Amino acid sequence: MRRLLRALIYALTTAIGLLAFLYPVIMSGQAVNTPLLLAFVVGLSFVALLLEVQGDAANAKFVALLGILTAMNAALRFAEVAIPGPGGFSPVFFLIIVTGYVYGGRFGFLLGALTLLVSALITGGVGPWLPYQMLTAGWVGLSSPLLRPLARWLRAEGRWAEIVLLASFGLGWGLLYGALLNLSSWAFIVGPGAPMPATLRETLRLYGAFYVTTSLLWDLARGLGNVALMLAFGAPTLRALRRFRKRFNFTYRLQEA
Amino acid sequence: MLHAAAWLVWLIAAVSVVSMTRNPLYLTLALAAFMTTVHVIRRPGETYAAPLAPGRFALFVIPLAALINALLSRVGETILVAIPQPWPLIGGPITAEALVYGALNGLLLTAFFVAFAVLNLAVPIRDLIRFIPRAFYPVAVVASIAVTFAPTTLRQMQQIREAQAIRGHRMRRLRDWLPLFMPLLTGGLERALQLAEAMASRGFAGETVTAHPGRAQVVSIVGLLGVLSGGLLTAWQQASWGWVLIVGGSAAIAVALWLTGRSVPHTTYRRAPWGYREWLVTGGALVALAGFLCWGGATRIYNPYPVLTWPAFDTLAGTALLGFLLPALVVE
Numbered sequence: 001m002r003r004l005l006r007a008l009i010y011a012l013t014t015a016i017g018l019l020a021f022l023y024p025v026i027m028s029g030q031a032v033n034t035p036l037l038l039a040f041v042v043g044l045s046f047v048a049l050l051l052e053v054q055g056d057a058a059n060a061k062f063v064a065l066l067g068i069l070t071a072m073n074a075a076l077r078f079a080e081v082a083i084p085g086p087g088g089f090s091p092v093f094f095l096i097i098v099t100g101y102v103y104g105g106r107f108g109f110l111l112g113a114l115t116l117l118v119s120a121l122i123t124g125g126v127g128p129w130l131p132y133q134m135l136t137a138g139w140v141g142l143s144s145p146l147l148r149p150l151a152r153w154l155r156a157e158g159r160w161a162e163i164v165l166l167a168s169f170g171l172g173w174g175l176l177y178g179a180l181l182n183l184s185s186w187a188f189i190v191g192p193g194a195p196m197p198a199t200l201r202e203t204l205r206l207y208g209a210f211y212v213t214t215s216l217l218w219d220l221a222r223g224l225g226n227v228a229l230m231l232a233f234g235a236p237t238l239r240a241l242r243r244f245r246k247r248f249n250f251t252y253r254l255q256e257a
Numbered sequence: 258m259l260h261a262a263a264w265l266v267w268l269i270a271a272v273s274v275v276s277m278t279r280n281p282l283y284l285t286l287a288l289a290a291f292m293t294t295v296h297v298i299r300r301p302g303e304t305y306a307a308p309l310a311p312g313r314f315a316l317f318v319i320p321l322a323a324l325i326n327a328l329l330s331r332v333g334e335t336i337l338v339a340i341p342q343p344w345p346l347i348g349g350p351i352t353a354e355a356l357v358y359g360a361l362n363g364l365l366l367t368a369f370f371v372a373f374a375v376l377n378l379a380v381p382i383r384d385l386i387r388f389i390p391r392a393f394y395p396v397a398v399v400a401s402i403a404v405t406f407a408p409t410t411l412r413q414m415q416q417i418r419e420a421q422a423i424r425g426h427r428m429r430r431l432r433d434w435l436p437l438f439m440p441l442l443t444g445g446l447e448r449a450l451q452l453a454e455a456m457a458s459r460g461f462a463g464e465t466v467t468a469h470p471g472r473a474q475v476v477s478i479v480g481l482l483g484v485l486s487g488g489l490l491t492a493w494q495q496a497s498w499g500w501v502l503i504v505g506g507s508a509a510i511a512v513a514l515w516l517t518g519r520s521v522p523h524t525t526y527r528r529a530p531w532g533y534r535e536w537l538v539t540g541g542a543l544v545a546l547a548g549f550l551c552w553g554g555a556t557r558i559y560n561p562y563p564v565l566t567w568p569a570f571d572t573l574a575g576t577a578l579l580g581f582l583l584p585a586l587v588v589e
Contacts, residue, residue, distance in 0.1 A: 005474050012481040019488050041503070044484060048477045048510055051517060054395045060461045063395060064453035067402025068445045074403055075410040114396065118403040121385055124377035128272075128369060206329055232431045236439055244446045248453075 009052045010142075016045040017135055021183045038184070043131035049138070050113065053106045061248050066107065069099060070114045077119040089225035092119075093140060093177070094233065097170055097226070100144035102241040108141020132184040140173050162238070167230035174223025178215050183207075259588065261384040263535040264376055270542035271372040271581055274549050275365060280559040282570045283549075283578065284364045290581040291371040297585040298379050311371045318370075319363030326359025327351050335565060354561045361561075379584075384529075392518035402452070414441055473516040480509030534587045541583030548577025 020042045076091045092115050100108020113134040120126050120133075147165055156162040275287055295311060328351075335353040376385075382404055389397040417440050426436060483506025490499035549557075552573040559568040 002471070002474075005471075005478060008478055009474070009481065012478065012485060016481060016485050016488065019485065023488075040507075041484060041488065044507055044510055045481065047514065048481050050396060051392060051477060051513060052474065054393065060456040061450075061453040063399055063461070064402065064456060065446070065449040067399045068406055068449040068452065070399060070403035071406035072410050072441065072445050075407050075414065078407070078411065110396075110399070114399055114403060118400055118407065121382050121400070121404060122407055124374065126377055126385065127373040209328060228431055233435060233438055236435065237442060240439065240443055240446065244443075244450075247450065 006052060009048060013045040013049040014139075017042060017139075020045070021132075021180050039128045039131055042135055042184070046113070046131050046135045046138070049109070049135075053109050062107075065103075065248065066110055066114070069095065069111055070118055073111065073115040074119040074122060077115065078122055089221045091225075091229060092116075092137070093170060093173065093222070093226050094229040095237075096137060096141045097144045097166060097173070097230075098234065098237050099241060100141035101147060101166065102238065102245060105142045105145045108144055109138040110141070112137035112139070112141035129181075129185070132181060136177055136180050140177065143173075144169065160235075163230060163234040166234055167227045170226030170230050171223040174226045175219045178219030178222060179211065182211060182215055259379065259538060259584070260529050260531050260535045261380045261387065263531075263538045264379050264584075265388070266539040267542040267581070267584060268372055268376045270546040271375075272369065274546055274578070274581075275368045275372065277549070278553065278557045279361060279365070280557055280568045280570075281361055281364060282568050283553070283557070283575065284361070284368055286575055286578050287581065288364065288368045288371060290578060290585075291368065291375060293582060294375050294585045295371060295378060298375070298588055311367070311374055314370050315363075315367040318366050319360050322363030322366065323356045323359035326362060327355045329355075354565055357561045357565060361559075375584075379588075390514055390518060391521050391523060392514040392516075394518075394521045406448075410441070410445065413444060417441055417444075473513040476516065477510055477513035480506040480513060482506070483509060537587050538584050541580040543580075545577050545580030548580070549574050552577065 020038050023038055073092050073095050076095075096108055096112040096115065099111050116130065116133045116137045120130055144166075147169055151157055151162050151165055154161060154165070156165060271287070271291065275284065278284060278287075292311060336350045337353055337356070338351045340349060340351065383401075386397055386400050386404065389400065414437070417437055421436055426433070428434065428437075483502045485506075487499045487502030487504075487506060490496075490502060552571050554571065554574075556569040556571045556574065
């Protein structure tokens with residue numbers, strides 16, 4: 001029963017998130033005059049998802065591990081803000097993908113969402129774009145354990161093929177992250193009340209233009225950056241995380257008097 | 258130092274005004290008020306922490322938005338340049354109206370950005386974390402751990418780098434970062450173990466609290482269903498029913514938050530004082546919002562299509578916007 005409710009929440013929040021992201025495209029033929037409402041709806045589905053996922057964070061080990069890794073990732077993002085890499089390259093996705101893969105989707109989701117939250121707090125980047133970023137980065141971590149059955153089926157665990165699998169996943173998410181966030185900023189940049197094209201095909205053509213002019217190169221840099229990081233650091237990081245998973249796997253028991 | 262809630266009220270009023278208008282005169286006026294506030298509350302000598310200072314953000318976003326809109330919408334009477342039609346993606350006329358409209362969007366985004374920059378500058382990180390609702394207690398704990406440890410991590414990164422430099426390590430390729438990254442990661446994981454032990458020994462999560470009681474789960478599912486079906490209905494031209502469902506669904510999710518938050522015990526050690534300055538700031542922001550709603554009327558909307566015209570301006574509504582300047586007057 002609990003598992004069913006849980007699955008229902010995942011499905012519903014994903015559907016709402018996708019709907020909100022795709023809204024400008026669905027609404028072709030009509031003026032889009034609701035960018036703030038969209039941010040609100042995305043925030044709402046994020047709230048419901050977070051409420052569900054955080055249930056795991058009720059023990060000291062989970063909270064401490066998550067807090068420290070978030071601090072590390074936020075510091076990496078801070079370094080990235082100080083020394084901008086090429087294009088949309090960002091070092092934070094590497095750790096989100098790998099920890100999601102090793103420690104599970106809920107951990108990955110929380111790491112993704114909280115990294116964006118904490119780095120926004122540190123660098124002063126709190127704004128209406130934050131719910132979109134947090135939800136999308138959370139999805140990156142939430143989805144990465146989906147690779148596990150694939151890795152098992154390919155008998156790739158602990159071998160080079162596993163890294164290749166994770167690297168291609170990073171490439172895909174690098175591009176997808178940009179495309180999704182574009183959809184959200186599109187509503188803002190095109191603005192309310194703008195005459196929108198009449199047909200879906202025309203909208204897609206316009207979105208294509210928007211995408212190619214604004215962010216294709218940017219996203220490619222992010223995706224390829226993920227691949228490079230994964231190839232360079234993936235194997236030792238996986239080993240370290242797995243070793244620590246064993247060390248974290250202990251329970252406190254009261255001494256019977 | 259003002260009460261954080263006063264800044265929150267200021268921000269909500271500012272963002273509502275900005276999102277309700279599309280008139281460049283009002284937008285510029287509001288932006289000027291926000292910029293003044295940023296300038297006043299920024300302590301001298303403090304470098305701006307955000308990736309982009311407001312001025313640079315404006316210089317980047319306004320031309321970009323103008324260009325994008327000019328490429329996307331080919332409506333308007335005043336044709337500036339006609340790019341040959343067969344050129345893929347960019348072919349077609351570029352109109353002055355589309356450029357102006359895009360620049361307006363950029364101006365709107367800048368106003369948003371600066372309003373939030375005020376919040377980021379004015380409210381300390383600790384108080385920002387305190388805005389996280391009580392239902393998200395675990396998330397708030399993790400966020401404060403992360404905020405506490407982020408400077409430590411940066412310092413540790415520096416130390417490892419120095420240690421490796423002393424050993425003659427040079428950074429040439431990406432793989433050369435490995436001897437820097439791995440100690441950082443394993444060191445962080447070790448620190449997490451120690452922190453977990455310290456927290457457990459101080460009784461963190463000693464009693465098992467179900468962080469997400471079943472009832473709240475069901476209520477939030479009902480809420481999500483409401484929002485989803487409402488969103489679909491508005492997309493399928495059933496706007497009024499859709500709105501009812503969206504509002505109902507949001508209310509249900511709020512109830513789920515309240516149900517979860519109720520079970521979290523909570524102690525307040527110190528209440529931040531709320532004095533006349535706070536009243537002035539919130540009052541000024543609310544008066545600005547109300548006055549703008551009251552007198553702004555038809556002049557709030559400005560549409561450059563099909564031919565550029567000079568935007569209308571209402572003096573009273575413009576004066577009301579000056580209410581956003583109050584923080585700049587009362588903050589010492």
